[in-house]
Amino acid sequence: MLQQSIQVLSGVGEKRAKDLADLGIETIEQLLSYYPFRYDDIQERQLSEIQDQEKVTIKGVVVSPAVVSRFGYKKSRLQFRMMQNHDVFSVSFFNQPYLKDKVEVSEDIAVYGKWDAKKKSLLGMKILGSNSEGDFAPIYHVSKAVRQATLITLIRQAFDAYGAEIEENLPLSLIEKYRLLSRKEAMYAMHFPTDRKQHHQAKRRVVFEEFFLFQMRIQGLKKAEKAEVNGLAVLYDVDRLKEFTRSLPFELTHAQKRVTNEICHDLRSPKHMQRLLQGDVGSGKTVVAAIALYATVTAGFQGALMVPTEILAQQHMESLNQLFDPTKVCVALLTGSTKTKERREILEALANGEIDIIVGTHALIQEGVDFANLGLVITDEQHRFGVNQRRVLREKGLQPDVLFMTATPIPRTLAITAYGEMDVSIIDEMPAGRIPVETRWIQPPQLNQVLEWTYKELNAGHQMYVICPLIEESEMLDVQNAVSIYEELKEFFAPKFEVSLLHGKMKNSEKDEIMEAFKNNESQVLVSTTVIEVGVNVPNATMMLIIDADRFGLAQLHQLRGRVGRGAEASYCVLVANPKNDTGKERMKIMTETTNGFVVSEKDLELRGPGEVFGFRQSGLPEFSAGDLVADAHILEVARDEAQNVWQMEQWQILPEYAALATYLDQESENQFFD
Incomplete structure (x- = not known):
């Protein structure tokens, strides 16, 4: 019965049903579970206990007729007097003349507004009426076509007629x-x-x-x-895997060993692997991925590593080739820039099993890319996949095991909801000897002093990123901003240091050229509008300057900061900002106090809420009607x-x-x- 159309209710014709559908209400059950987003407290307050300028609800009896006086263009004031016990006070509403019909002499009403103790008057904001059974008036998200009173009337009617069916x-x-x-x-x-x-x-x-x-x-x-019965059991060669791990030029951290064991256990199991590997910037996820890929190859399977951009694909290719140098593992790179002839050769070698590991963009899972025996797919930084998108990815090929990696620390509550169907491994330890990035917050007038200091750092052979303000409304304004900052810095650092510019309007090939030049130290200062790609590795870059840092979320700032501190030298991140509110100041303060990405992401969630942090549409994160992922985390x-x-x-x-x-x-x- 609750699944019936709301049109069974009195007063709901086709037009009103369409208006309600715009609010997501089409059935009786959807109407009954369309909950208020807040409640006005209409508990009776005595005039004697109300503070001056306090927003409050006062109940009383109307003792004078409501009078509307008009002044100026479309301006009006509605006035009447009320009495509570034996105290009489005046009530005024501005530009709401239609409320006159709700005010009748000798009737009880409740008015919400701001109390002026000196004038003994209430500046009314709304008349609450008697929508509530007790001391609360429910307030719903409504539209111009559906008013609060209409919705409440329909909800009452639905409860009266169908409440027994719940x-x-x-x-x-x-x-x-x-x-x-x-x-x-x-x-x-x-x-x-x-x-x-x-x-x-x-x-x-x-x-x-x-x-x-x-x-x-x-x-x-x-x-x-x-x-699933058609999962793969990747029975890797334990001895060869141990030998490969021992050949690495560094000792794995305890956290890397723990997550490697978790992944290897999944690989051997005939059940399908669905695992998320979280690790802060620089925690060593790539090495863990390399071990998992090597294990897959020793079992006779192929591996694929997908990344969001070509420059990252190139970088991962170089890293894997270095790690696999002592072995006979064949690694190939496939991106949009791969030439037609070379692409044909790669696809052929992939299909006949000559290539062990393929690195590339998400084009790897498109039609025409066939594997001889795909056993493991690793995706890097695809943390905005929703549940259904991940399911589609799994269904490519013969149900290969899937490992998702992200350097974006995800707050626990979001991980439980967005990645609830996955097992999660966390690298919560940094490699020994890594120096934490020192973060400083300065006001714009101090920028010149900072630039003098950066000049000395560049003189020492280091490089610097400069991130320009993020103006969400206009990418063109972003570019204009970047160009003007680029021109200023070019003049400031000339002729000794080369300054380059990167922005969203450039072609991918141009961006790649500029990043490549920066990686090779052909330019020492890189000015960018776009967030420098997560994972881009330039160990020689020791300085990050973020202009108007308060325009970025905490998680974004942490990701940007992760572009420096990737070498053996001390590194710095300077936030240039003059926040206008307490939240902005709190964000700057948090960034200077911690370099732990998981702490940063939890704080970001508290300050901005899940919608801002994660982006509901991209992430597959649900919108709950009553639950709040922050307040109701427990x-x-x-x-x-x-x-x-x-x-x-x-x-x-x-x-x-x-x-x-x-x-x-x-x-x-x-x-x-x-x-």
Whole structure:
């Protein structure tokens, strides 16, 4: 019954149904679960206890008719008097003459506004009426076509007609364990709470349910992946792998050894590998990837390493060739720039098994690229893949094992939601001897002093990145900014040092040329509008200057900072910023206090929220209607653990206690989370 169209409700014709559909409301259930995003507290306050200029809701009786006086062009003031107990005060509303119809002498009303103690008057913002059962008025996201009052009327009507049809979808054991309200009670109290306590209990239940159902789907997907019969068992040569690891020019860190063991265990298993490898900038993910690829080759399989850009592909190719130098592993590079004849030869060698490892951009998984025996696909920095995109990637070829790598530390709560169907390995330790990048925050007037200091650093043979302000509204303005900064610096450092410019409007081939010249120290200062590619490795670059740093998010700043400090020399990141608000100042402060990417990403999540940090559309990260990934992180973790417990039970779907849950999940199997 709850899946019926909202058109069964009185007052909902085709036009209103379309307007409601624009809000995502098409069925009775969607209407009942369209929760308020906040509540106005309309608890009665005594005039004697209200502070001057406090925003407050005052209930009282209207004791004078509402009068509208007009002045200026389309300006008006609505005035009337109210009485609370025996205290009379005036109420004014500006430019809302239509409220006159809501004010009737001798009627009780509640007005929300700002109290002026000296004038004993209330500057009204809204008349709350009696939308709430108790001391709370629900406030919904609405549109011009659908008003608050309309929505509340329809929700009441739906509860009256169909409230009895709301069925429980959580097992009784969980409801009792966490002392949760029933689904029906919670849904009603989300719309019409009588007090704070009831609202808290209702929200607690609704958030848990939302997170738990999402995690049930994610954990189900994870279990299905593990159970696939056509997964590969990569039975690598243990002795050869140990010999290769011993031949490396450095000792692996404990963290690298731990994650390598986790990955190798997955490779040997006949179950399909789906693993995310997280590691901060410079923590040594490439070496771990090389070990996994070598293991795959010793088992007679081929490996593929996909990266977002050609310059990164080239760089990974060079790194792997160095690491595999003592072995007979054949590594090839395939990018958009590969010449036609060479491309044909590579594709032929790949198809007949002569090439062991192929490095390239995501073009590797397109049609026409055939492998003799693909066993492992590693993707680097593809942290914006959604659940469905990852599924498509897995289905290429003969179900190869898949390892995703990212140098973008992902906060725990986002990892649980965005990558819940994956196993996660974390390199949480930096190689010995790496000097942390020193970060300083300066105001714009100090820039000239800093440039004098950078001149001395360049004299010592080092190089510098200069990142220009990010102007989201206009890429052209970005370019103009960069060009003017480039011209100034070119003049400042001439004739001794070469300054080059990189921006988004250039062709890829131009960008590659400029980056290559910088890598070869043919230019000493690189001015760029775009974020320097993650993973670009120029050990000689020891300085990073970020202009208007407060325009960037914390995670972006941390990624930029990771472009320096890649050699043995001390490195510096200078943030030039004059933040206008406390959040901006806090971001600068955090950057100067920690170089730990995981700490930075957690702070970024707290300050900006998941939508800003991750980008919902690109990441496949769901938008929850009631749950907040930051404020309700502890509930998310509990929900994940409980979902895992359920999936560990054999055939839980046929157990009587879980019948309602299984039915509900079946009905919702095409859920929006997996779009």
